[in-house]
Amino acid sequence: MNLRDVTVIEHVEVQGGYRLLVMDAPDIAAQVQPGQFIHLQIPDLRDALLRRPFSIYNAENNRLSVLYKGVGVGTRWMADLKPGDPLSVMGPLGHGFPIAEAGGYPVLVAGGYGMAALYIAARESRQKGTAFFGGASAGDILCVPEFEALGWEVRVTTEDGSLGMKGIVTDAMDEWLAQNRPEGEPEYFVCGPSGMLKAVGERAMKAGTKAWISLDNNMCCGVGACLTCVQKIRTADGAWEWQRACREGPVFECREVIWDGEESVEHRTSNIEHRTKS
Ligand SMILES: Cc1cc2nc3c(=O)[nH]c(=O)nc-3n(C[C@H](O)[C@H](O)[C@H](O)COP(=O)(O)OP(=O)(O)OC[C@H]3O[C@@H](n4cnc5c(N)ncnc54)[C@H](O)[C@@H]3O)c2cc1C
Ligand code: FES
Numbered sequence: 355m356n357l358r359d360v361t362v363i364e365h366v367e368v369q370g371g372y373r374l375l376v377m378d379a380p381d382i383a384a385q386v387q388p389g390q391f392i393h394l395q396i397p398d399l400r401d402a403l404l405r406r407p408f409s410i411y412n413a414e415n416n417r418l419s420v421l422y423k424g425v426g427v428g429t430r431w432m433a434d435l436k437p438g439d440p441l442s443v444m445g446p447l448g449h450g451f452p453i454a455e456a457g458g459y460p461v462l463v464a465g466g467y468g469m470a471a472l473y474i475a476a477r478e479s480r481q482k483g484t485a486f487f488g489g490a491s492a493g494d495i496l497c498v499p500e501f502e503a504l505g506w507e508v509r510v511t512t513e514d515g516s517l518g519m520k521g522i523v524t525d526a527m528d529e530w531l532a533q534n535r536p537e538g539e540p541e542y543f544v545c546g547p548s549g550m551l552k553a554v555g556e557r558a559m560k561a562g563t564k565a566w567i568s569l570d571n572n573m574c575c576g577v578g579a580c581l582t583c584v585q586k587i588r589t590a591d592g593a594w595e596w597q598r599a600c601r602e603g604p605v606f607e608c609r610e611v612i613w614d615g616e617e618s619v620e621h622r623t624s625n626i627e628h629r630t631k632s
Pocket of ligand 1: 391
């Protein structure tokens with residue numbers, strides 16, 4: 355992990371309120387693993403003291419990029435960034451998608467900015483499989499040509515039917531699973547809203563396959579110190595403990611995650627302070 359002062363080299367509006375921010379950050383770009391994120395400081399704002407987390411969309415040579423949507427005070431401030439502006443960036447952070455070790459047929463599932471978290475995974479995957487992108491309408495569906503250029507089949511779903519199949523992303527997945535027999539069991543790599551993560555995880559568990567889901571828990575410090583981002587995680591001995599989405603995650607296998615409202619198994623005293631994933 356690095357804390358670096360970097361420089362904006364490109365900042366463009368993509369579509370639907372999403373922007374692509376490219377930074378000159380060779381030290382960080384060289385270390386990025388699929389599904390990791392950066393923590394970006396919003397300077398000069400008294401009411402936005404905390405850094406903001408963003409999935410790393412791409413990292414090539416000296417270029418590090420994020421794809422983000424303006425939703426609040428920090429991202430609205432970011433919208434005014436221009437080439438040459440300085441930024442303080444911490445990263446790469448967290449444990450991402452173990453796609454290099456995928457044993458089955460890789461299936462990517464993304465909602466909202468989830469596509470951004472999956473692009474490097476799509477590139478690093480030895481086998482190119484099928485990607486399901488879902489959103490409210492056409493403006494929310496990003497990067498389809500980029501994923502297709504890597505050799506992935508992309509299937510799009512929109513809730514209003516303005517692009518692709520009308521419905522939600524799991525509708526398209528269910529239809530595809532009913533009609534196709536991929537070579538190998540599907541292994542899912544998923545980023546998007548919690549409801550979607552849970553729905554894909556349930557399908558994977560029912561089918562006895564794996565789903566790696568990237569949690570979107572609110573984060574303050576981003577480096578494991580504040581415990582804002584903790585999540586109930588099942589342990590191998592059948593108990594559970596709090597783990598930090600920013601440090602042990604954000605990616606977990608779906609069987610590990612205990613969602614709010616789910617019946618808890620026996621609680622074990624957390625070893626959060628000492629635990630570090632390899
Ligand atoms: C690991 C991780 C990776 C992320 N990657 C991306 C990414 O690649 N692209 C992207 O656009 N966003 C991403 N986000 C979400 C991003 O961090 C928030 O949108 C951002 O922090 C909002 O800052 P703000 O100051 O503009 O909004 P605030 O003023 O802090 O909040 C404005 C509104 O946005 C909502 N909001 C804040 N954080 C989140 C969140 N994590 N998810 C959903 N809604 C939120 C708030 O509830 C509030 O309604 C990621 C979040 C996490 C935890
Ligand atoms: S955000 Fe502080 S511990 Fe995760």
